[in-house]
Amino acid sequence: MQIAITGSIATDHLMTFPGRFADSLVVEQLDKISLSFLVEELDVRRGGVAANICFGMAGLGLRPLLVGSVGSDWVDYRSWLERHGVDCGSVRVSELRHTARFICTTDVDQAQIASFYAGAMSEAREIELRPVAERAGGLDLVLIGANDPEGMLRHTEECRALGYPFAADPSQQLAFADGPFIRRLVEGATWLFSNEYEAHLTEQKTGWTADEVLARVGTRVTTLGSKGVRIERRGEPTIEVGVARELRKADPTGVGDAFRAGFLAGLSWDLHPERCAQVGSMLATYVIETIGTQEYEIARGGFLQRFTDAYGPAAAAEVAPHLSGVRA
Template structure:
């Protein structure tokens, strides 16, 4: 079973602030915030949700198909991913824009303030998913945070051509309206959110919790240090604990690693609880490393039973 991953491909600029972000926010001044943080470290890393998930899948022995839009500056990044086993034939290269940039400041409590410049990602809407899959077939498409028009186009293509898809709108929930969210979620084989996104999706879609469960196959919610919850209509929820980390170096990309682990286990035919456990194991590896594509998965984590070609 082969997975195609669509979404952002970016360069991450990761900074650490030694103080606490919450202490800099004044309750009676939140209508006019002007803050500048003197940071201690800067790490420039390859990132983007689609590339992060594809990296994690490659670490687990898969050859995922990556789809997204980048600038000409992507060449060294793309060569590295290809060498690791990621198929980059579905990546669109812009002639005029740079690859997207993610700038994030993290404090010792794991709180973050971030900005994202889309750059070439705006051209992802020009990618014809069905055409790419005719040349490089896949059995499941994960539709991650991307240019909103691209996310909607990819979802429509999956429905039109009967391709199973997983909805992972994540950061773009803040940008999407209720109609768009309902369009992206309806009929998804899997829906991925974190705890905050879980609540935001319900608030913006106008659906109840039960409504969502009747519209998707499986709803997976990551809960940070509390682990994850897997829900299906008619079944009791499964609460899977997190794998403790020896050190929390950088929370950026931890959710992407979870998704990679979960999907790798899914393709191997494992049950939802086992999928979530492998997701948690890979997430902890990512948490222990600075950068979203710097961890290495030991062979013992590679699930057996699935076709990774």
């Protein structure tokens, strides 16, 4: 099964300030604010929803197609992804802008001052999916993740026009989009991914009830945090899958991307949606146990043992044959 993952590709520049921002703020002078802070630590992490999902799928032995827009400064990032098995041949390189960046400074009170530079991501609207499909020999599914809004809309409409099944995953963009825009992203999706808050936001902004949303998509997959995952299909019983136990909690950033990676891996293996959600939930624990969205490593034996502990030997027996490409 050939799956293309569209969405953001970015780097996070995370800095730590050993003092308190509040000590430098003069309320009466905020209209004239001009400050700089001497930071002690800088942590540069690879990120972006599309890159994170592709990294997770590749870790499970697949070779996903990454589709997004970056700057010429992404050479090292590309090398990292390709070394880990991601197909980067359909990534567009901007001639004008740098790769998207999230720049954030956190003080001792956990207060944050941050900026997001969209950069080359704003050129995702220039990407056409037909050449991607031709290069790959066809597309069985296109995941449309958070990205340049016009790019997301173009990908969605192209999927409808060319008959590519697509998964709608607007996530962070839901907060900024209006109802008509969200309806255009969701209508006709084979899969709709969201967390519980995003699910309610979708209904609120579109004016559709939960049943009306479900009537417009094939399957709705809603992550519920510590309560697991809910899978709803028209005319079918609701499926609920519990979370896999993590060994420790280090950082939740990227957990949703890892879940999607595992779920899509299950789809590519032609597994039942319940099993797909179990693979996704298992992979998500690897992210929450590490700092950084692409810093975890998967070993076949360890993954299967943990999967067996979480979901039983019968479930593990279905997954095991598909992990032959994962290191022992």
